[in-house]
Amino acid sequence: MADAADLRRMALALAGTSEAPHFDRAAFKVDRIYMTLASDGTANFKFTPDEQEFKCQLAPEVFTPIDNAWGRQGWTTAKLAAASSDDLQAALDMAYAHAVGKPKRKR
Template sequence: MADSQTFTRIAMALPGTVSAPHFDRTAFKVKRTFATLAADGMSANIKFTPDEQEFKCQLAPEIFEAIDNGWGRQGWTTMHLARATGEDIAAALEMAHAHAVPSKPKKV
């Protein structure tokens, strides 16, 4: 189905996104990191809210899996790319990207 090239293309198309090395992964970020791609290209970690994580994992457990540690309790979720479609990737990245975009200052 999908692969690391599809993931990278979609992530980099999101406004303001840059990529950078992150340990043995590639991070995608705006103000904050919203996704990382594994070095083997088989999976990615996506930053959801805990509620979004629960929804995604219930909706498509073959694609999404909560990380079993403190990062996972914060919403970090593994996405298995071979089981996902481009639409699955786009929806997940758009959701995570929205949380990483700097908020606009309030006018007084």
């Protein structure tokens, strides 16, 4: 099983990733945020809706869609206590791929 320290280490090992506060979480981003980490033992990953459906069917004990508009866009919660390091690395790689090279949002 993996914990928050493991996930943080894996995320920061991905090229160009930085960590910054994001509300009550830590956000990990390259060109855009691709994962957030909470102190409650959960992390949120940005997948496509199809990837979200796949992850949630493959490992429902680990992954669940966020129950709001963000979830309909693919944001998915992972329970770290139920996840293996392989589960989290695969999720990081998938979410990271969508954030690299994306133009920054204008505010």
